[in-house]
Amino acid sequence: MKQPVVLIPIDTYDEDQVYTAVRQGVELLGGMEQFIRQDEKVLLKPNLLARALPQKAITTHPAVFGAVCRLLKDQGYAHVSYGDSPGNPTTTPEKATDTCGLAAEAAKHGVPLADFNGGSVVHFPEGHTAKSFYLCHAVQEMDAMINICKMKTHALERITGAVKNLYGCITGVNKATGHAHYPNSDVFADMLADLNLCVKPRLHIMDGIVAMEGNGPSSGTPINMNVLLFSADAVALDSVFAGLIHLDPAAVPTCVSGARVGVGTMNYDEIEIITPSGTLTMEEAQQKYGNPDFDVFRGVMKKGLLPKVMPLLPFLQHRPKADMKKCIACGVCEESCPVPEKAVRAGHGQKAKYDYKKCIRCYCCQEMCPAKAIEVYRSPLNKLLGGK
Ligand code: SF4
Ligand code: SF4
Structure with a gap:
């Protein structure tokens, strides 16, 4: 059925x-x-x-x-x-x-x-x-x-x-x-x-x-x-x-x-x-x-590509990025970050600062930012290398 x-x-x-x-x-x-x-x-x-x-x-x-x-x-x-x-x-x-x-x-x-x-x-x-x-x-x-x-x-x-x-x-x-x-x-x-x-x-x-x-x-x-x-x-x-x-x-x-x-x-x-x-x-x-123009990420990493591009990974990986013009230094992103050593630091007058080596790309910070200051940066290199 x-x-x-x-x-x-x-x-x-x-x-x-x-x-x-x-x-x-x-x-x-x-x-x-x-x-x-x-x-x-x-x-x-x-x-x-x-x-x-x-x-x-x-x-x-x-x-x-x-x-x-x-x-x-x-x-x-x-x-x-x-x-x-x-x-x-x-x-x-x-x-x-x-x-x-x-x-x-x-x-x-x-x-x-x-x-x-x-x-x-x-x-x-x-x-x-x-x-x-x-x-x-x-x-x-x-x-x-x-x-x-x-x-x-x-x-x-x-x-x-x-x-x-x-x-x-x-x-x-x-x-x-x-x-x-x-x-x-x-x-x-x-x-x-x-x-x-x-x-x-x-x-x-x-x-x-x-x-x-x-x-x-x-x-x-x-x-x-x-x-x-x-x-x-x-x-x-x-x-x-x-x-x-x-x-x-x-x-x-x-x-x-x-x-x-x-x-x-x-x-x-x-x-x-x-x-x-x-x-x-x-x-x-x-x-x-339906709506074909609905803004959603439809891209994919081409299958089998990952091992070949390991050296480029830091540039290929999607990552959260804060817009300093919008950031109000509230510290909510740091508070939301589940990584114990914190992959983003902010608050007490400091605007958001990322350490991407620690970041697990969970996007809790983006989800919780009250100022809509954080976006997901999607590298155009992914597309150039055969992804969509
Ligand atoms: S949650 Fe948003 S506004 Fe607040 S410090 Fe982080 S990036 Fe800035
Ligand atoms: S994406 Fe996740 S791990 Fe990375 S800074 Fe934001 S909350 Fe922390």
């Missing part, structure tokens, strides 16, 4: 229209009761990466989050809570929910904030790469999760969607430690795939009405993609997102790792895209709803 991914076209965050779209999306997938019983404890996991206003497109929009709350309440789900552990070390779940507009929505629908501050180690011997996780209490206490992710680019994993959004289940500083443990995009994606197997969300809803392109996941540019996506399969959903922005899912580490360990499928022959006006192939969905 094919994995269904529902695509609902919608170009507004008008509350009632978003509610209608969310209800229709879940219905087209078979109805909420297909995934979650009414007596279960439901945890909503939006993207609350940072303390950011909704229009910045960094976090799940309150209208989408509110629509899911309302739908659950309308359908008799009595035990619903929500939360996320922000990536930014300078904020808390409470502050992030407030600024992002989710606290107000949650209050309106009587949905309490769950405990994303504390956590403990959960062993996961079935993991292929990660055998344990430091999971927030809220995640350990729920029966069923609805993952309400945001459609964005990501410096490390190219895109962040359903699979990556679960990283907020890890408590505060342990997220930075995870980057040091899994220090490149492939092993980090392997860990995320295991995290998905461990947490097992029942349903994924992606807010792609206004997405983020370019220097994501927090310093990019909002762009209208005008879709909501729904699926029980995180990899299939992320693969449809990739297809819409003309990015091969085989170039997305979280899709590759997720498919390999059985989180889901990235094979379009195994995915059915359902819309209110009928079923589409990925090619048809791409033509109708």
